[in-house]
Amino acid sequence: MIIGLTGGIASGKSTVSRHFESLGVTVIDADRIARKVVEPGQPALEDIVETFGPDILNEDGTLNRTALGARVFQDPDLRARLGAITHPRIAQEMARQSAAAFERGEPWVIYDAALIVENGLFKAFDSLIVVACSPETQLQRLMARDGLSVDDARARIDSQMPLGEKLKVADFVIDNDQSLDHTRRQVDELFNSIDARIRQTGSARPTDD
Numbered sequence: 001m002i003i004g005l006t007g008g009i010a011s012g013k014s015t016v017s018r019h020f021e022s023l024g025v026t027v028i029d030a031d032r033i034a035r036k037v038v039e040p041g042q043p044a045l046e047d048i049v050e051t052f053g054p055d056i057l058n059e060d061g062t063l064n065r066t067a068l069g070a071r072v073f074q075d076p077d078l079r080a081r082l083g084a085i086t087h088p089r090i091a092q093e094m095a096r097q098s099a100a101a102f103e104r105g106e107p108w109v110i111y112d113a114a115l116i117v118e119n120g121l122f123k124a125f126d127s128l129i130v131v132a133c134s135p136e137t138q139l140q141r142l143m144a145r146d147g148l149s150v151d152d153a154r155a156r157i158d159s160q161m162p163l164g165e166k167l168k169v170a171d172f173v174i175d176n177d178q179s180l181d182h183t184r185r186q187v188d189e190l191f192n193s194i195d196a197r198i199r200q201t202g203s204a205r206p207t208d209d
């Protein structure tokens, strides 16, 4: 049973994930996997060099993430080409990690990724959690965390589907516009209801009744 966890960039997915992890849930983190699949020696890095040129590497042969980010967040075509290189490999590793968790006897895992709705992956999952905050909060947190200018932060936000579209397909929403304590309390409640529902009915998805 895979439960998706998504939301816009800097909406608080990792913050929510860490709390689920502290409650014992295995969280599969797409950003972490995305870094692993482009390590030196991996075929995805060779494909990136072929597409973007050798200047996309640092002197030590690692991927220059700042340079690649500056290019792809300004250009939807380049973003699609990067996605075509990385997404199938990320999906493969996600499937491997979830299979390992199920083999350990864990009834459910969380898959934390920004693009679950954009790429339709949510349809394959049992249910979907969306982490939400206001556009102002999102912009402020993104600029503060990554040291981005307003324009660069907006370009990253605009490269993703608007939050409203993600909320339309959400089974559960976590409001992360307030204090960390407020968010943690919601995660505690959600954990309890998902875990109980899965053990009783085999699915976390809320019913209409």
Ligand SMILES: CC(C)(COP(=O)(O)OP(=O)(O)OC[C@H]1O[C@@H](n2cnc3c(N)ncnc32)[C@H](O)[C@@H]1O)[C@@H](O)C(=O)NCCC(=O)NCCS
Binding pocket: 008, 009, 010, 030, 031, 034, 065, 066, 068, 069, 072, 079, 082, 083, 086, 090, 113, 114, 115, 156, 159, 160
């Ligand atoms: C472009 C890259 C090199 C920029 O690296 P950087 O270290 O600056 O950012 P990081 O990887 O930490 O990503 C931060 C956030 O950016 C957003 N983001 C990343 N890639 C994309 C994308 N292709 N489209 C929209 N948003 C994206 C996500 O919200 C992500 O959580 C990197 O994000 C990347 O390799 N992206 C392609 C893989 C991907 O799609 N990852 C998203 C999760 S599947």
Ligand SMILES: Nc1ncnc2c1ncn2[C@@H]1O[C@H](COP(=O)(O)OP(=O)(O)OP(=O)(O)O)[C@@H](O)[C@H]1O
Binding pocket: 007, 008, 009, 010, 011, 012, 013, 014, 015, 016, 031, 114, 141, 142, 145, 176, 177, 178, 179, 180, 183
């Ligand atoms: N409730 C909160 N109050 C204050 N700061 C917060 C709160 N939630 C998250 N933050 C901060 O906002 C920033 C973005 O949060 P986080 O990294 O969890 O977002 P994310 O959705 O995982 O981002 P990305 O899409 O880039 O992976 C971080 O610096 C985090 O510490």
